[in-house]
Amino acid sequence: MKIAFFSTKPYDRRFFDTYNEKYGHDITYFETRLGRETFKLAEGFECVCVFVNDRVDEFILTALEAQGTRLIALRCAGFNNVNIARAKELDVSIVRVPAYSPYAVAEHTVGLMLALNRKIHWANSRVKEGNFSLDGLLGFDMRNRTVGLIGTGKIGERVAAILHGFGCTIIAYDKFKNQACEDKFGVQYVEQGELFEQSDIISLHCPLFKDTYHLIDHEAIGRMKKGVMIINTSRGALINARSAIEGLKSEKIGYLGIDVYEEEEDLFFEDKTFEIRTDDVFARLTTFPNVLITGHQAYFTEEAVSAISKTTLENISAYENGEELVNAV
Numbered sequence: 654m655k656i657a658f659f660s661t662k663p664y665d666r667r668f669f670d671t672y673n674e675k676y677g678h679d680i681t682y683f684e685t686r687l688g689r690e691t692f693k694l695a696e697g698f699e700c701v702c703v704f705v706n707d708r709v710d711e712f713i714l715t716a717l718e719a720q721g722t723r724l725i726a727l728r729c730a731g732f733n734n735v736n737i738a739r740a741k742e743l744d745v746s747i748v749r750v751p752a753y754s755p756y757a758v759a760e761h762t763v764g765l766m767l768a769l770n771r772k773i774h775w776a777n778s779r780v781k782e783g784n785f786s787l788d789g790l791l792g793f794d795m796r797n798r799t800v801g802l803i804g805t806g807k808i809g810e811r812v813a814a815i816l817h818g819f820g821c822t823i824i825a826y827d828k829f830k831n832q833a834c835e836d837k838f839g840v841q842y843v844e845q846g847e848l849f850e851q852s853d854i855i856s857l858h859c860p861l862f863k864d865t866y867h868l869i870d871h872e873a874i875g876r877m878k879k880g881v882m883i884i885n886t887s888r889g890a891l892i893n894a895r896s897a898i899e900g901l902k903s904e905k906i907g908y909l910g911i912d913v914y915e916e917e918e919d920l921f922f923e924d925k926t927f928e929i930r931t932d933d934v935f936a937r938l939t940t941f942p943n944v945l946i947t948g949h950q951a952y953f954t955e956e957a958v959s960a961i962s963k964t965t966l967e968n969i970s971a972y973e974n975g976e977e978l979v980n981a982v
């Protein structure tokens with residue numbers, strides 16, 4: 654099938670070319686993101702393959718369908734960037750990669766927790782500058798700390814597994830209980846408000862939906878323990894970044910670790926070293942010593958990118974062969 658592949662990075666090309674030897678699709682790689690200025694590149698392509706920050710809104714879907722696109726293949730799990738209702742109206746199929754490596758994201762999540770707690774990022778810079786003082790580097794034992802997980806699906810469950818090993822007390826809020834979390838990792842389900850009040854560390858593992866938009870806002874932060882650590886490796890808009898800045902300034906939030914940011918589509922995945930930064934909210938976040946930011950890399954492991962490539966190509970072949978789309982959205 655002819656595939657217009659947007660937001661291509663060298664590593665995408667390497668993995669997809671390797672796996673595509675088996676599937677034989679005709680892939681054209683575009684470095685640019687899919688958007689209003691670029692959708693014309695996909696003219697005549699039956700399949701358009703996109704990633705987390707490509708925009709697949711009503712306008713783009715309508716335009717793509719008029720140009721002959723019948724399938725949008727997301728090479729990610731989240732689909733908050735796609736107007737699903739419009740796709741249904743247009744009879745454009747949407748497929749995604751629902752699971753590739755929950756281990757990758759869970760391990761990065763815990764990496765952020767440990768780095769923030771033990772200030773590993775500062776410690777490394779200090780040692781390289783010849784400063785071996787421990788002042789300011791005091792951390793805390795993870796054992797016996799209460800960690801609150803919002804969302805205990807595939808990734809939340811893996812975070813629970815790792816933290817169970819550390820001896821943390823794990824509480825969780827989810828609309829649906831995960832029996833394995835309760836039985837194997839001692840997770841205790843509580844109401845969301847209770848989780849805010851009781852947790853030393855809060856980690857977000859739910860999708861971005863209308864009801865989870867700005868889940869962490871001024872009010873939620875107000876209910877939390879002073880000095881709480883908040884970790885977000887899910888989707889940026891789960892946190893109101895302006896409220897987080899206020900929480901950091903008042904020292905209610907003691908640590909913030911984020912791999913995702915609400916306005917990341919204009920920042921992440923690109924080298925902006927020599928560009929003037931215009932996002933004042935993001936710039937303010939980078940000034941706090943107790944904020945650690947990575948640029949949507951939690952998923953980025955050999956195993957996860959392999960699984961993403963394989964499943965995406967399988968999804969496209971299934972559509973081409975008229976098979977059931979098991980990963981349809």
Ligand code: NAD
Binds near residue numbers: 755804
């Ligand atoms: P999943 O579907 O397995 O689990 C999501 C869980 O959230 C489910 O148990 C669901 O019931 C729960 N949930 C839904 N609405 C909720 C609410 N209002 N409050 C609490 N819980 C709610 O998904 P997953 O594979 O564990 O992924 C979780 C999120 O991680 C994804 O939605 C995606 O946004 C994000 N993600 C990020 C990266 C990254 O690289 N940073 C990579 C993959 C996924």
